[in-house]
Amino acid sequence: xxxxxxxxxxxxxxxxxxxxxxxxxxxxxxxxxxxxxxxxxxxxxxxxxxxxxxxxxxxxxxxxxxxxxxxxxxxxxxxxxxxxxxxxxxxxxxxxxxxxxxxxxxxxxxxxxxxxxxxxxxxxxxxxxxxxxxxxxxxxxxxxxxxxxxxxxxxxxxxxxxxxxxxxxxxxxxxxxxxxxxxxxxxxxxxxxxxxxxxxxxxxxxxxxxxxxxxxxxxxxxxxxxxxxxxxxxxxxxxxxxxxxxxxxxxxxxxxxxxxxxxxxxxxxxxxxxxxxxxxxxxxxxxxxxxxxxxxxxxxxxxxxxxxxxxxxxxxxxxxxxxxxxxxxxxxxxxxxxxxxxxxxxxxxxxxxxxxxxxxxxxxxxxxxxxxxxxxxxxxxxxxxxxxxxxxxxxxxxxxxxxxxxxxxxxxxxxxxxxxxxxxxxxxxxxxxxxxxxxxxxxxxxxxxxxxxxxxxxxxxxxxxxxxxxxxxxxxxxxxxxxxxxxxxxxxxxxxxxxxxxxxxxxxxxxxxxxxxxxxxxxxxxxxxxxxxxxxxxxxxxxxxxxxxxxxxxxxxxxx
Amino acid sequence: xxxxxxxxxxxxxxxxxxxxxxxxxxxxxxxxxxxxxxxxxxxxxxxxxxxxxxxxxxxxxxxxxxxxxxxxxxxxxxxxxxxxxxxxxxxxxxxxxxxxxxxxxxxxxxxxxxxxxxxxxxxxxxxxxxxxxxxxxxxxxxxxxxxxxxxxxxxxxxxxxxxxxxxxxxxxxxxxxxxxxxxxxxxxxxxxxxxxxxxxxxxxxxx
Numbered sequence: 001x002x003x004x005x006x007x008x009x010x011x012x013x014x015x016x017x018x019x020x021x022x023x024x025x026x027x028x029x030x031x032x033x034x035x036x037x038x039x040x041x042x043x044x045x046x047x048x049x050x051x052x053x054x055x056x057x058x059x060x061x062x063x064x065x066x067x068x069x070x071x072x073x074x075x076x077x078x079x080x081x082x083x084x085x086x087x088x089x090x091x092x093x094x095x096x097x098x099x100x101x102x103x104x105x106x107x108x109x110x111x112x113x114x115x116x117x118x119x120x121x122x123x124x125x126x127x128x129x130x131x132x133x134x135x136x137x138x139x140x141x142x143x144x145x146x147x148x149x150x151x152x153x154x155x156x157x158x159x160x161x162x163x164x165x166x167x168x169x170x171x172x173x174x175x176x177x178x179x180x181x182x183x184x185x186x187x188x189x190x191x192x193x194x195x196x197x198x199x200x201x202x203x204x205x206x207x208x209x210x211x212x213x214x215x216x217x218x219x220x221x222x223x224x225x226x227x228x229x230x231x232x233x234x235x236x237x238x239x240x241x242x243x244x245x246x247x248x249x250x251x252x253x254x255x256x257x258x259x260x261x262x263x264x265x266x267x268x269x270x271x272x273x274x275x276x277x278x279x280x281x282x283x284x285x286x287x288x289x290x291x292x293x294x295x296x297x298x299x300x301x302x303x304x305x306x307x308x309x310x311x312x313x314x315x316x317x318x319x320x321x322x323x324x325x326x327x328x329x330x331x332x333x334x335x336x337x338x339x340x341x342x343x344x345x346x347x348x349x350x351x352x353x354x355x356x357x358x359x360x361x362x363x364x365x366x367x368x369x370x371x372x373x374x375x376x377x378x379x380x381x382x383x384x385x386x387x388x389x390x391x392x393x394x395x396x397x398x399x400x401x402x403x404x405x406x407x408x409x410x411x412x413x414x415x416x417x418x419x420x421x422x423x424x425x426x427x428x429x430x431x432x433x434x435x436x437x438x439x440x441x442x443x444x445x446x447x448x449x450x451x452x453x454x455x456x457x458x459x460x461x462x463x464x465x466x467x468x469x470x471x472x473x474x475x476x477x478x479x480x481x482x483x484x485x486x487x488x489x490x491x492x493x494x495x496x497x498x499x500x501x502x503x504x505x506x507x508x509x510x511x512x513x514x515x516x517x518x519x520x521x522x523x524x525x526x527x528x529x530x531x532x533x534x535x536x537x538x539x540x541x542x543x544x545x546x547x548x549x550x551x552x553x554x555x556x557x558x559x560x
Numbered sequence: 561x562x563x564x565x566x567x568x569x570x571x572x573x574x575x576x577x578x579x580x581x582x583x584x585x586x587x588x589x590x591x592x593x594x595x596x597x598x599x600x601x602x603x604x605x606x607x608x609x610x611x612x613x614x615x616x617x618x619x620x621x622x623x624x625x626x627x628x629x630x631x632x633x634x635x636x637x638x639x640x641x642x643x644x645x646x647x648x649x650x651x652x653x654x655x656x657x658x659x660x661x662x663x664x665x666x667x668x669x670x671x672x673x674x675x676x677x678x679x680x681x682x683x684x685x686x687x688x689x690x691x692x693x694x695x696x697x698x699x700x701x702x703x704x705x706x707x708x709x710x711x712x713x714x715x716x717x718x719x720x721x722x723x724x725x726x727x728x729x730x731x732x733x734x735x736x737x738x739x740x741x742x743x744x745x746x747x748x749x750x751x752x753x754x755x756x757x758x759x760x761x762x763x764x765x766x767x
Binding site: 058072244245248249255256257260309310312496497500501502503505508509512513515516518519520522523525527 | 684686695710739742
């Protein structure tokens with residue numbers, strides 16, 4: 001009786017295995033460490049049934065679904081694409097000796113795959129590990145995916161590892177070589193692909209003994225719990241320990257003192273260049289600090305408000321004085337500022353949050369860097385330097401004239417704007433003894449467009465305002481400078497208010513570090529400026545900006 | 561290359577030590593003191609969270625005004641203006657020179673000097689305003705973000721905002737801690753400047 005029941009059990013187990021190969025049989029495994037420092041490898045050792053393939057899933061224990069997204073625009077976009085609101089672990093890896101069942105290594109189009117720049121070199125081919133569709137997975141593989149059990153969950157997971165918006169909003173891991181984020185991994189020695197770098201899979205199929213090591217995303221928040229599944233069976237949980245200071249909103253590890261030091265250098269550069277501080281801090285946040293933003297918020301929507309706060313400080317210093325000195329030609333200044341507030345508050349942040357996620361943001365920021373780089377190189381030419389000096393002299397003389405007029409009590413009289421009849425399209429006005437053509441409507445429209453662009457990029461916008469007023473409107477520098485400064489102030493205020501109302505908060509600690517560094521750099525910059533070779537520095541900066549352009553538009557293969 | 565990497569790693573390690581051993585403990589201690597002095601009494605009085613944020617904003621505004629005074633912002637501005645006017649007057653004297661070549665050289669040198677001084681003044685003014693306004697605001701917001709994180713607010717009220725708003729086309733769900741703080745901070749500064757102006761006017765009239 002006893003013998004026959006044993007035989008029955010063996011037959012039943014064999015039958016079950018043949019009918020349901022996904023069911024795990026005899027899995028024994030353990031983690032070499034229960035606490036792993038962020039960025040360090042996780043090692044799993046153990047035994048599985050002999051002859052079987054190995055599937056190890058390492059994923060965060062906490063889960064995320066589209067309706068959890070904090071960002072309003074992100075929530076809308078994700079829910080529109082994934083109506084069933086599937087739940088997935090935001091960081092998810094499958095390490096296996098049989099990756100072909102889950103993904104296929106192939107060449108795919110990346111970069112600008114649609115839109116006006118969808119042509120080479122902006123659109124390029126890169127080798128990716130293309131995740132297979134749910135229907136193409138074998139039944140065995142489907143049973144080995146740990147917490148992921150449905151097609152909707154698999155599709156959402158694929159989206160958060162293959163689509164740049166999904167990556168920058170949910171999984172946050174830097175795509176390998178400009179392609180996809182890591183998800184299906186295998187032994188690097190067996191499959192020498194970039195995404196397998198640092199992955200070790202040793203499996204003796206005969207005995208079922210295995211050792212697996214892999215490094216998960218290095219910016220996983222401290223105290224995050226990660227589950228480990230071996231062939232579909234949960235074997236243990238580990239905790240991620242912090243690796244240095246963690247910027248909770250920026251979602252990245254970095255020493256704040258290093259951020260401050262970097263911002264100090266930017267502050268010095270800002271003084272030398274006299275513009276583009278916002279652009280430099282944006283590039284600094286993206287490339288050096290690696291700001292990722294919280295889970296459910298696209299990285300760009302954390303970078304932009306942080307930047308706008310920093311651009312706020314520069315205009316407030318000069319603005320009050322210009323007001324006191326009657327330096328605002330109000331018929332043009334008011335229209336321009338209203339336009340900018342409309343653009344920066346009502347249009348820019350909403351447009352940006354929806355249409356400028358990190359991928360597009362970086363690309364267009366790269367284009368802006370190219371424009372400024374070329375402009376900077378142009379300014380380093382001898383003719384431009386002389387012209388700039390002459391311009392500076394004119395402004396300085398005007399500033400002195402204002403001071404004298406103020407001293408003698410004539411400022412109020414001279415600073416008065418005089419005109420016969422206000423016309424929204426065009427009229428002549430007198431200001432500081434000169435006659436100008438005021439075009440309030442053009443200023444308003446220009447303000448709306450430029451305010452929108454500046455707030456979309458999270459920059460002050462000075463690099464657009466000045467050429468607009470001096471070249472298109474034909475205003476002299478002493479009229480244009482105060483209006484441009486008011487414009488920068490309006491962009492910062494309008495943009496900040498809207499971003500914060502929309503729930504996009506800056507990383508305050510990062511803002512502290514950048515502000516402190518920039519202040520220091522701003523103080524030291526002018527003192528060392530004269531000792532530095534200006535033309536050489538300007539050209540080096542121009543070169544740096546062009547390299548940034550090439551990096552952000554992914555023209556340089558080795559920088560992707 | 562390996563040598564350079566080793567040096568870089570060593571520098572980063574030094575920075576890490578400095579931050580972990582000195583900077584971080586100092587700010588943690590400061591945060592605890594502030595929590596004990598400001599938040600604990602308000603909690604004891606059962607003051608709602610939104611009013612606690614307003615209170616911190618008002619105190620930050622007053623701190624900024626104190627910093628303004630401590631850094632002698634007005635005095636420094638006035639000193640620069642005096643120095644600037646003096647330089648300008650000196651420049652005017654150059655005009656009296658009869659030799660045009662000397663006059664031109666001296667005028668250019670003086671112009672460059674003024675230019676340099678003005679640049680330094682602008683940068684220092686940026687720094688002063690950054691220290692007075694930007695840094696206190698960022699520090700206060702960082703502190704508040706840790707005290708009243710969206711998770712804490714959800715536990716307290718059931719929503720991650722200070723004040724929820726009805727459904728609207730702008731997609732704004734509610735007023736955040738940052739928004740209420742910034743609004744209260746700006747209003748505090750405006751009130752302080754208004755009071756100062758009134759007091760100055762009153763003192764001038766009296767004298």
